[in-house]
Amino acid sequence: MDWSLPELVSTFGEIDSIFWLITVITGVIFLGVEVALIYLVIRYRHREGRKAEYVHGHLGTEVVWTVIPFLIVLFLGFKSAGVWLEIKDPRRFPEEGVPLKVTAKQFEWNITYPGSDGRLDTGDDFIKRNQLHVPVGVPIRVTLTAEDVIHSFFLPQFRVKQDAVPGMEIQVWFQATKTGEYVLGCAELCGLGHYKMKGSVTVHTPEEFERWQAEEFERQREEAAS
Amino acid sequence: MTQAATYTHPATATGLDSWKVGFWTFIGSECLFFGSLISTYMVYKGESLVGPTSHEILNIPLTSISTFVLLTSSLMMVLALAAVQRGSRRGALLWLLLTAWFGSLFLGFQAFEFTQFYHEGLTPQKNLFGASFFVLTGFHGAHVTVGVIWLLTLWVLALRGRLGRADALKVEIAGLYWHFVDVVWIAIFTLVYLIQ
């Protein structure tokens, strides 16, 4: 079991960097506050014969502990805004890669695959429920919608979370860096079955992914025929 | 207002009467309320899936008249307050009743407009325009109704001779409310009717 963030298997490592950066900086402040608190509690506990010092305040000190935190949060704010734009700015979305359509409904994820032509809305599309298969090392461009209520498309190991809102088509992208089995969850309360709304994520090599798509398409066509 | 000191109110830290401070605060709260309703209307402008929507159905000439009626009532309200502060019972009776009458007239226009829309197929359930229009103007109408009842109550007080100079504050507060409701209507008239 991990003791911090789960294993990272996407290219969004900067999210983790930001998280750790903030953890370290604020951790120092936190330790400072707690150490100071303990020191004060011991040092200035009531003792007979010692009177409290009569101090109203000190402007210089106030300025220092206002300005320094201000600079810190401004730094963090702009840094994280930069990372955010990199992930979310539509102008920087990859244009290549595998397009997928993910439709959420109570309580399942329906994923439309483009088939061998690599394009959606063509004859070789097929739908798979609660199973997200993607190739490694290729951008995955997801068009996210919901049929009924709001859901949230959550891939913890990929650092991806995006609400699926009925009536809206939202674009989200990610790129896997490692093959294997991972989880897909719903992070927005969507009703009684919210807890069981989950799926699996399988990251294949590109060749495997092609093979899987072809097999799955064939299988579904035979099923439909019989 | 040289005769403002005709009644005494309990000394306060600011010298302002508490009712006035409280009522201004309440009006501030009401601004946020109507602001949110108007924002909802604006957000949903042009988002209706089916008609009829604003430009097909709003009757600007008619509403201009009702707006004029409501604005006139604000003038009456000013005169009513002046009459009470002067200690003129007859003036108070006349202007309070006229304010209430013009307010009711405005409500009559609104009732007519609502029925008209209903017959033309616009209901709150019909589309987003209907929903946001009726809720916004309906809540404004409810505020006018409360104002009319308030004014009529003051009128009855005046009739019984219980609205003297010392009670000018009561009329002033009612006036604050009345003018506020008017201002809200000007915003609604501009944003809903004029700018389509």
Place this chain on the structure above:
Amino acid sequence: MAITKARAATVTAGPHARGGIWSWITTVDHKRIGILYGTSALVFFLVGGLEALLIRAQLARPENGFVGPETYNQLFTMHGTTMVFLVAMPAAVAFFNYIVPLQIGARDVAFPRLNALSYWVFLFGGLFMNSSFLLGQAPNGGWTGYVPLTGPRFAPGLHIDFWVLGLSMLGISSILGGVNFITTIINLRAPGMRLMRMPLFTWMTLVTSFLLVTAMPVIAVALILLIFDRFFGTSFYAPAGGGDPVLWQHLFWMFGHPEVYILILPAFGMVSEVIPTFSRKPLFGYAIMVYSGILIGFIGWGVWSHHMFATGLGPIADAFFAIATMIIAIPTGVKIFNWLATMWGGSLRFSTAMLFAIGVIASFTIGGISGIMHSAAPADLQQHDTYFVVAHFHYTIFGGTILGTFAGIYYWFPKMTGRLLDERLGKWHFWLMFLGFHLTFFPMHWIGLLGMPRRIFTYYDELGLGSLNLLATIGAFTQGVAVVLFLWNLLRSRRHGVVVGPNPWNAATLEWSIPSPPPEYNFAVIPEVHSREPLWERREATPAPPAPEPAIHLPPPSHWPIVVAFGVLLTFGLFLANVWWVPLGGVALVAFGVMNWAFEPGH
């Protein structure tokens, strides 16, 4: 009627109905209303706490079947709604009521009957919402009530009806309360009590009241639109009719983030009273503390969308809200530094109140830090809607508001009753609660980082979260024990606590200059204030009291507030009949009550 008037003329005359249920029902005395608020908040605290224990019992181990998903959703929805609207807010309002008029040297609030009305509307709203449990149809859409899940199509039944109608009533109560306290603080200050001499708690009450008055109408509109969708078939939030579910989120959080500060600022105010008193020093940087509170109130309005990073608003808007959220950390941090500086060079006495105040500094800091993590949009993306967020807001609302309120209770209880709460039991209460609290919520940071979403009724063992969750459950029950100790202390000390005089803590503010408990009229003579710490300055030069005032006019009791409140209850409750004109019955009762109220003699 003439008799009532005569009765009002002097405070000593006549049966002002000192005891008995009726005297409480008709009271307009701010101190009694404060006690009513406090007692109600405590009862709701037990209800919400019980819900929390049931939640933790269910989550104690993976794939548990202690309660089903339906019950579970009702439990966490009502736990959240109860703790925010029926516990944290009214507990703060209890102190607004009892303490603020005493701190500014007033005999009551500006509008005593309106104050009673606020209370009764709050109580009826809370009882109405909780009565849904009797029908087995408690609200189940989360305390944030996101549409369309709470719309008519996906939430049939009465669950959400109870929620949306009950919350509307609570909103009305809060707006009226806010108007009352703003007016009271602006207008009823004793001579010499300039704004910059007001105690910090009064200041924070003022800021909170402004937030109430401005934020509540926004959620009122959100709720009204939902009421129209549910009862009259409109499509404000229904995508099928063109409506936009995100509108709800905007309106809700535009209210919701100021609401966060509505919850925390009163506790900040209490801590700012307790720490100087038990450090024997004036508050460090008084002016900065005031300005930072005001600043928090302002910026609190500009950060709402940080709750919606995962919704998809567009990257520029997100970045703006992220930076605004970062900046709000500064005035909050400054407060913590100033409290520490107040202790520096002091002579600290560790009464239970002081322990709780120190507990706030120690705990709230953690909540503030995880708040900074959330304001970084990319980091928030991973944490949003997971247990990390649950940990964060419990560190702020429990670690800040609840611990701070307990500090306030231990601090002001002797003022309210003339007796001390037992200090030995109090220390047990503090340590059990403090340790239990951290044991419950600290592990949730990891539970969340590892990816456990909130609001799920059970989880599978594969994530390896069983032991951390069990730890949290043990912590929760430890807190339960602490609450039982507190209750016992409260009941026992009310009768058998050590009797104390006006100023047991040797504190500096005006409320400690009058007897404990204060007489009905508070101040026999309205004091004149010359500094921020009147009772500490007075040591040197005690001014001769001016001539006593001839008669103190106090408003007589009134039953119209509860009548009007009942009308409000009917108005909203009758919506459940689902016939559009039936609620008008309640409106008629409100109108009738208001008319009688307006012409009630003696007010």
